[in-house]
Amino acid sequence: MSNIGKEFLEKTKYEYRGKSDQEKGVERPPLELEYDRTRPVIDLPSPAGFIPPDNRLRQLIDQRRSIRQYSDDPLSLEELSYLLWCTQGVQGMKDTEATATFRTVPSAGARHAFETLLLVNNVDGLEPGLYRFLALDHKLTKLDSAPDLADQLVDAAFNQRMIKNASVTFFWVAVTKRMTWRYDVRGYRFLFLDAGHVGQNLYLAAESIGAGTCAIAAYDDNRTNRILGLDGEEQFVIYLSPVGKK
Numbered sequence: 001m002s003n004i005g006k007e008f009l010e011k012t013k014y015e016y017r018g019k020s021d022q023e024k025g026v027e028r029p030p031l032e033l034e035y036d037r038t039r040p041v042i043d044l045p046s047p048a049g050f051i052p053p054d055n056r057l058r059q060l061i062d063q064r065r066s067i068r069q070y071s072d073d074p075l076s077l078e079e080l081s082y083l084l085w086c087t088q089g090v091q092g093m094k095d096t097e098a099t100a101t102f103r104t105v106p107s108a109g110a111r112h113a114f115e116t117l118l119l120v121n122n123v124d125g126l127e128p129g130l131y132r133f134l135a136l137d138h139k140l141t142k143l144d145s146a147p148d149l150a151d152q153l154v155d156a157a158f159n160q161r162m163i164k165n166a167s168v169t170f171f172w173v174a175v176t177k178r179m180t181w182r183y184d185v186r187g188y189r190f191l192f193l194d195a196g197h198v199g200q201n202l203y204l205a206a207e208s209i210g211a212g213t214c215a216i217a218a219y220d221d222n223r224t225n226r227i228l229g230l231d232g233e234e235q236f237v238i239y240l241s242p243v244g245k246k
C-alpha cells in the first residue's frame, strides 16, 4: 500500500486494534498535564454568568463564516474566559474518583486529550505572550513572553498573518497517551474527530460575541511544535484558530 492516508484508515480499523494500555492494566494518564506551580496562576472570570450578546443558535449557525481579518478592538478577559469554556470548559467529573471529565465538547470515551495553548496578542488585562489554559481550575498560566513568538508562529504557518493580527490564537495540543491509553492506534482517529468539535464550538462562540475565527490546518508541524516546546509525538499541535473582533 503506497498511500499513507489509505494505510492509516486501514491500519486503524477495529480488527487491527492491539491490546490498549488500559487493557494491559497500565495506569491512566492524568486528566491534565502538570505545570510549573511556582509560576503565578491567573484567575479567569467565571463563565457561569456570561450571556453572549447574540444567543440565537440557529442564527449563529447561519451567520458563521471563516473570518481572517479583525479589528483592533481587544477581547475582554470575560470574553476569553467564555471562549475557553465553550471549547474545553470542564462541567464536572464522571465519577467520584475523578477518572474523567465532562466538558462542553464531546470526546471519544471522555478522554479529552487536548491542552489549550493561547498566543495572546490583544486581550484586556493580559500581557501578550504564550499562556496555557488550566481547564480543571479554569485558570491561565503564562509560559513564555518572547517578543518574537507571534512572528515565529506566523512564519511556521506559511505566513498566515491572522495568527498575529488576532486578539488571541488558540493552539490545541493533542496529548496522545490520554487517548491511546484506551483505544490504542485507533485513538489517533478520535483525536482528529475531537478537534473538529472544539473548532466548531469556537466558531459559534466567537460569532456570538461579535468576533470571528478561522480554522487553520496549514502549518509546518515540526516548526510549530518546536516553537511551542512539544516533542511532536507524545504531544503535538492538532489544530489552531485565531480569534478577533470583526
Ligand SMILES: Cc1cc2nc3c(=O)[nH]c(=O)nc-3n(C[C@H](O)[C@H](O)[C@H](O)COP(=O)(O)O)c2cc1C
Residues within 6 Å of the ligand: 064, 065, 066, 067, 068, 160, 214, 215, 216, 217, 218, 219
Ligand atoms: C480542517 C480545516 C483546515 C483549514 N485550514 C485553513 C488554513 O490553514 N487557512 C485558512 O485560511 N483557512 C483554513 N480553513 C478554513 C476554510 O478555508 C473554510 O472553512 C472554507 O473556505 C469555507 O469557508 P467558511 O468557513 O467561511 O464556510 C480550514 C478549515 C478547516 C475545516
